[in-house]
Amino acid sequence: MSILIDKNSRVVVQGITGGEGTFHTRLMMEYGTNVVAGVTPGKGGQKFDDKVPIFNTVLEAADSEGADTSIIFVPPAFAQDAIVEAIDVDMGVICCITEGIAVNDMIKVYNYLAMSDTVLVGPNSPGIISVDECKLGIMPGQIFKKGPVGLASRSGTLTYEIVDQLTRAGIGQSTCLGVGGDPIIGLSFIDLLDDFEGDPETEVILLVGEIGGSDEEIAAEHIASEISKPVVAFVSGRTAPKGKRMGHAGAIVSGNKGTAESKVKAFDEAGVPVPISIEELVEEIGKALKK
């Protein structure tokens, strides 16, 4: 078991012939992801690496190959269109890697998505991995190890760092995903907490948050009332200045909203440990697993 994706997921890659799309499709397939189709408008009929059929539309990919899960690598100006196309074909899960989609476009897409049964991870996400089953994204597959920790993060490389240390400590993961570094994203922490709560394989949930927005505060409240599994959290950006965009478009502290203090306080009040170093974080997860 895992959440969102597993070995049965039939993946279509939107933007399969672009540079990023090509590079990461190969890595995903090496990992064992069941990539059944690619989409590049105008290149329908060709094959990717002599193996994967390419279609002009997501609809054809779904009809012909039974694709039910999409990953999007198309450039920002076209990404909102790509997401809407995947929603219209009723993809179960869409993961959008694209960084740089305009906020007003994402607001429109999100509210359209909300009327469908499709779930969206990202945009500006490093992807989703259900360990040893399916990798949908750009994370380095070799650092993961199958196990009981479910991880949702707002960051990419910080997640790799944490996962690497967990794996080295002998602690494996069920599903790990990056929710995306943008201000407007699809699934947020509270949705994933519910998913992990219902996943028998996940024993401990790890949330990796950062400054900006209030997803962590909302998640903390939700944990206190709805989540029975142990949750451990991390908050990045304790030293970040106000009013500066810290790399991620979503990581900006404006006014008194979105500060690290506010997030740590919310987790504290919900009884969620928030260790300040990755070493302590790994220890804390080890302790939670023994309970």
Place this chain on the structure above:
Amino acid sequence: MKVHEYQAKEVFAEFGIPITEGGVAFTPDEAEQITRELGKPVVVKAQVHIGGRGKAGGVKLANTPEEAREKADAILGMDIRGFTVKKVLVTEQVGIRDEYYCGITVDRDARMLVLILSASGGVDIEQVAAETPEKIAKIHIDPLVGLWPNQMRRAVFSSGIDTSKIKEISSIIHKLYKAFLARDCSLLEINPLVVTDDGQVLALDAKMDVDDNGLFRNKDLLKYREIGGDLDEYEAFAKENHVTYVHMPPDMRGPVGIAGNGAGLVMTTLDVVARAGLKPNNFCDIGGGGDAEHSIKCIETVMKDPDVKGFFLNVFGGITRCDIVAQALVDYADNFPAGCPVVIRLTGTNEDIAKQMLEETRYTFVSTMQEGAEKIVELIKGLEVGA
């Protein structure tokens, strides 16, 4: 991207939002000239990318062209919270009967735009929200159907503003919403929106933030981009070279130059270094998948501030290839000042090749972020003792 009040007012004019007459002056002479042409008493307003200019003395009244020259002379060159005033807006004075607030911004949690209207204008809206929430109307706008007249009426009737002006105010809100979408804003604000003594409704101030990711549709707005407008010289250098870099504000700035790959990891590196005992000077995300030249530019940017006394590179290579970063470190080696501590943590893809390449260098290698943070702090502190 932040734009100045006078630039935001150009956008207002384009969408038919009523503003006061005026012009921009770069010199006291120009301020005098504009006032003479207006033939009215004026307000001289500093144009800087930072709030609180009124309190800092950056907004002054002038009744004659000569007075406008004097006031402009006083404001131009003034330092407002670290920003030097290079231009002023000279605009007519109006008699104010009422001051309101009207703005549109992104509500991240609701994932919609929100219209905010308040009878308390001219002050900090967050303060109004905290102290007198009943004086604020907030209306969420569903992007799929847009803003409706009934929503604007609801905003006007529930915010405590003069309902006899509902027609004029609704029209302004509607235009503000159109401008917000067309110009890909992330904030568009009129504070204050005033009713004048003679009953006119005018946007007396304007604040506009443009979403950088929407600029591809609004290339004409690029003329408003000012390198150095809200960036200092180091950040401007970074921008010119497409380097993701943040210079810590002066009161938070220390001696450690920091680079790494990925925003989350670099932010955490700042935290870990700060906790190890020294403040970071800056923050640089070298990104993933770049070439060695880009990495060199990143190192150069981090080292540019002479207050940087040591360099810590923290790379966890997933997509980022360690050998490419190593190449940059080899090429840049002679450019580090003599004796400057350089601590390197390179883990992940092609790590072994990277280590071989760096064998001959004088850098200090560590295997974890924590160890690296402690090492760079120790080495920089050692310099101070040695000096």
